[in-house]
Amino acid sequence: MNDQSWRSTHIDDIERRGNRWIAIRKHFDIRSFGINAWEGKEEGGDVVGEHVEDSGHEELYIVMKGHATFTIDGAEVDAPAGTFVYVKPEASRQAVAREAGTTVLSSGAKPGEAFEVRGWEANAEIWPLYEAGDYDGAAALLQSALERDPDDQGMLYNLACMEALAGRTDDAVQHLTAALKDAPERYLEMALNDSDLESIRDDPRVAELLSPRS
Numbered sequence: 534m535n536d537q538s539w540r541s542t543h544i545d546d547i548e549r550r551g552n553r554w555i556a557i558r559k560h561f562d563i564r565s566f567g568i569n570a571w572e573g574k575e576e577g578g579d580v581v582g583e584h585v586e587d588s589g590h591e592e593l594y595i596v597m598k599g600h601a602t603f604t605i606d607g608a609e610v611d612a613p614a615g616t617f618v619y620v621k622p623e624a625s626r627q628a629v630a631r632e633a634g635t636t637v638l639s640s641g642a643k644p645g646e647a648f649e650v651r652g653w654e655a656n657a658e659i660w661p662l663y664e665a666g667d668y669d670g671a672a673a674l675l676q677s678a679l680e681r682d683p684d685d686q687g688m689l690y691n692l693a694c695m696e697a698l699a700g701r702t703d704d705a706v707q708h709l710t711a712a713l714k715d716a717p718e719r720y721l722e723m724a725l726n727d728s729d730l731e732s733i734r735d736d737p738r739v740a741e742l743l744s745p746r747s
Contacts, residue, residue, distance in 0.1 A: 555570035570597065570638045579629060580636075583625060592619070592622075592641035594617070598614055600630075600635060652681075652688045671695045690708075
């Protein structure tokens with residue numbers, strides 16, 4: 534058999550990115566569906582952060598190791614290893630580790646549409662660069678991802694933060710303006726108190742941008 538037609542990898546050999554993300558889709562360069570794993574390092578810590586799938590993706594979670602508690606639209610689901618949890622796009626979901634090292638596999642896509650790599654992957658990848666103080670490197674990664682999805686508000690917001698930290702005021706103001714345009718109120722609330730934007734907060738353009746909305 535052609536050795537390029539299949540691959541086998543143990544989960545421990547897949548690169549960890551950020552605090553929790555085990556980048557399965559990226560490791561295999563899967564293009565037809567999203568699949569990743571998430572690890573709760575400590576008991577009581579997040580395995581799956583609280584969110585809804587604005588993308589329209591339906592998701593299936595499988596607890597591979599450990600023990601998790603899911604909260605889905607306010608309902609708690611006890612999920613020991615071997616549990617499957619299916620969640621529709623509009624439902625709020627979060628999973629917390631009940632044991633250190635709890636690992637949850639997630640897979641999803643939008644029904645009836647071809648899968649596209651989403652911006653959150655680039656957002657997740659910037660954090661090692663951010664923590665190392667490589668703000669220009671993080672900004673370059675986000676700019677590359679925005680070529681595929683130029684209206685992703687999360688990436689635009691993080692790009693503005695990286696540019697502000699790098700001292701690129703005009704670029705930061707431009708991308709913060711784009712990020713906050715028609716964005717949910719939570720983006721404005723984040724920007725009001727985000728220390729990453731401190732260097733541009735006194736800029737008149739930013740002061741106007743962050744003024745209360747009518």
